[in-house]
Amino acid sequence: MSGFPGVFDLADAAAYGRWRDSKLSRAARSVADLVVEVQDIAHLSDAEHAALAGRVAHSGMAVYAEPPKAGRDDKAALRALAGRFGLAGLDSNHLADDDGVTPLSVHRDGIRSRYIPYTERPIAWHTDGYYNPPERTVRALLLHCARPAAQGGANRLMDHEILYILLRDEDPELIRVLMAPDAMTIPGNDEDGMQRPATTGPVFSVDGLGNLHMRYTARTRSIEWSEAARPAADAIRRLLETPSPFIFEHVLQPGQGLVSNNPLHTREPFADDSARPRLLYRARFHDRIQDQS
Ligand SMILES: [Fe+2]
Numbered sequence: 001m002s003g004f005p006g007v008f009d010l011a012d013a014a015a016y017g018r019w020r021d022s023k024l025s026r027a028a029r030s031v032a033d034l035v036v037e038v039q040d041i042a043h044l045s046d047a048e049h050a051a052l053a054g055r056v057a058h059s060g061m062a063v064y065a066e067p068p069k070a071g072r073d074d075k076a077a078l079r080a081l082a083g084r085f086g087l088a089g090l091d092s093n094h095l096a097d098d099d100g101v102t103p104l105s106v107h108r109d110g111i112r113s114r115y116i117p118y119t120e121r122p123i124a125w126h127t128d129g130y131y132n133p134p135e136r137t138v139r140a141l142l143l144h145c146a147r148p149a150a151q152g153g154a155n156r157l158m159d160h161e162i163l164y165i166l167l168r169d170e171d172p173e174l175i176r177v178l179m180a181p182d183a184m185t186i187p188g189n190d191e192d193g194m195q196r197p198a199t200t201g202p203v204f205s206v207d208g209l210g211n212l213h214m215r216y217t218a219r220t221r222s223i224e225w226s227e228a229a230r231p232a233a234d235a236i237r238r239l240l241e242t243p244s245p246f247i248f249e250h251v252l253q254p255g256q257g258l259v260s261n262n263p264l265h266t267r268e269p270f271a272d273d274s275a276r277p278r279l280l281y282r283a284r285f286h287d288r289i290q291d292q293s
Contacts, residue, residue: 023058024162035062036055037066038065061263064256069255078101081257087287091286103279103280104282105278120149124218126266140288142257143257143280144256145252147277150278154267160263162246183232203215211288
């Protein structure tokens with residue numbers, strides 16, 4: 001957001017207008033705009049790094065594509081990639097391996113089988129960490145695909161800054177209610193059996209550096225919207241269900257991955273081949289990939 005002070009201040013329509021026009025003129029309009037071919041994510045060249053960083057700056061995300069590397073330690077490579085983007089504050093959860101990089105694959109039994117990420121079921125639009133307390137806000141998200149599913153398993157993706165624009169252009173009041181500190185509550189101890197306290201907070205917030213964060217889930221069970229925010233929640237749902245050149249759909253292929261500032265995303269349902277099960281690695285960070293452009 002550097003160079004655009006006041007962008008997210010509803011009283012500063014001029015600053016918002018300049019940022020909006022710049023954003024819409026540079027944002028990706030297809031998955032192809034996001035993809036960068038790289039040789040090795042553990043050792044990005046300066047040009048590869050710049051190409052990925054530019055896409056993250058303009059579109060909130062980029063997709064790298066490296067030649068599949070048999071026998072390589074993908075988790076170590078993903079950590080090296082994170083380090084290159086200045087990401088150090090890994091968010092570990094109680095199901096992640098000790099190093100904070102989570103292998104995502106189908107678990108047919110055991111504790112993980114109770115959580116949607118470890119099933120073949122679809123995951124509705126959300127940003128990661130929407131149930132986290134503020135000190136564990138997830139600002140960056142990396143995914144690496146070791147093996148895709150036999151069928152399905154696409155991610156739909158949308159830069160939350162674009163959604164902000166669509167909402168504010170429709171009615172700035174929608175933004176005002178979504179920035180209220182009581183907009184959305186995730187009750188503690190939800191039906192997944194996860195033991196956690198309730199978290200109440202805004203959907204849109206702006207950090208000390210002027211960056212916009214979005215905390216969101218489209219799920220309807222175990223979510224409490226403030227009375228004032230309900231029309232805005234409906235507007236978000238409608239916009240995410242409306243075809244848009246800014247909503248991308250992509251199945252990560254072997255050696256491909258997502259470098260992002262935790263945009264809105266889904267996971268579509270998939271069918272696994274147990275002989276070659278889907279395997280993605282996920283890393284979440286409390287820091288954001290800074291705009292270096
Ligand atoms: Fe997610």
